[in-house]
Amino acid sequence: MCFHIKWIRSELLINLARQHPSTMSVLFLLLSFVVLSLAYQTRPCTDFIEHAFTVVDYAWPTDSAREDAIMDGTFIQTNNIISGVNVYKDSVFVTVPRWRLGVPSTLNKIVVKDGVSVLQPYPNWGYQTIGDCHALQFVQSVAIDPNTGLMWIIDTGRINFFAADGTPTQNICPPKIIIYDIDKDEEKDRYEFPDSVANRNRTFLNDIVIQYHGGKARYAYITDDFEGRLIVYDRKKSMSHFYSHPSMSRAMDNITISNETISVNDGINGIALSSDMAYIYYGRLSGFDLYQVPTKTARKPGKPRQFSESVRCVGSKPAHAAGMTYSKDHSLYFGGLDDNTVYKWDINKDKRRQRKSFKKVEMKTVETFIGDPACVTFVDILNFDEKKNLWFSANKLHKYFLGTMDFSGNSGSNVLIMKVPAGTKGYLSGIRKGKQKY
Secondary structure, eight states, rough: HHHHHOOOOOOHHHHHHHHHGGGGGHHHHHHHHHHHHHHHTTTTTGGEEEEESSHHHHHBBSSHHHHHHHHHOOOOGGGGOOEEEHHHHHHHEEEEESSSSSSSSSSSEEEETTEEEEEEEEEEEGOOOOTTTSSSSSOOOEEETTTTEEEEOOOOOOOOTTTTOOOOEEEOOOOOEEEEEETTTTTEEEEEOOOOTTTTTTEEEEEEEEETTEEEEEEEEEEEEETEEEEEEEEETTEEEEEOOGGSSSSEEEETTTTTTEEEOOOOEEEEOOOOOSSEEEEEETTTTEEEEEEHHHHSSSOHHHHHHHHHEEEOOOOOOOEEBBBBBBEEEOOOOOOOOEEEEEEHHHHHTTTOTTTTOOOOOOEEEEEEEEOOOSEEEEEEEESSSEEEEOOOHHHHHHHHOOOSTTOOOOOOEEEOOOOOOBTTTTTTGSSHHH
């Protein structure tokens, strides 16, 4: 079973039809609908795989370029793992964080060559040069505005955080944000974070959401995992600031995934923004609590006490989670690492049941959206497309860090890019048509 569903017993419908023959046609139609619904809901999770990778490879300009990269160590195939996934129109963009050495391109677009999915460096190979601070050094997440085609790219500027061979982290460039126009294929803006906000020797920019204000995408909220900070970038003023809170601080925890246990020392990780632009949601990988803070507080610098007083724990997730995303219809989706699941919190449903506002609603009604160890092992980053599908990466990341990942193909694919019908779009969809109060 890939989906959590509520069963309607067909025997009950049949008995009702026998007792009330006049309603036979209506019940028959209802029964047919139920059968068709169950047939859809019980589809194997493999039906939702868009791209599969046993090992990650690239669209090299020539065969000799690939061979040279292997020879000089700039391409170590087993060090390349896809993390983030985002979709714009018909293009699927993915990130390959430079957690270890030998990653030739950190931001890419998936292309299919001879029936095989490979990565095409995005926007081009020149943007991937290690040591060139104008180029991209370490990208784990991006945010794409479907209304404008602008991609907001966060670059930590540091590489080799989790070396298996003990080599040190390389603090190469200051962290930065680049705004790139996908349709026009040109850079629109860039901003380098000062050390006082994101220290070039300590920071780890993990995830990003963007907020509309005054009819335009203005603010970016970024999680700094290592420093335990929420970083805020104001594009209009070309300024940045940060807030910290005990809920963001790093903590140790153990996570067991498919009988393998990994220890994590993690701070604020996944982040989501409500579709009305009013609230930020966030949590740690090394914990279960989910927190909320108003954007009207977070976006204003210099108010640490007000920020601290505005942070609210909304509930406890049923499992450890990395990424999360918010839908247009006010549901929060996140991965459940312990049980190979994607969960959905229907916030509107809890609002009605509890008779509370978004400001006070508690996370009670959490449902399984899709769950299957065959396809949903370590859900990393999730996003919606404009066709009402939820996309996410499932990358067995625990195996990558434990050194147990099988690159031979005998254990199947290591990274899956999944696309599952959700019946809703993402938090940014169509937002220009409305007015934002916040």
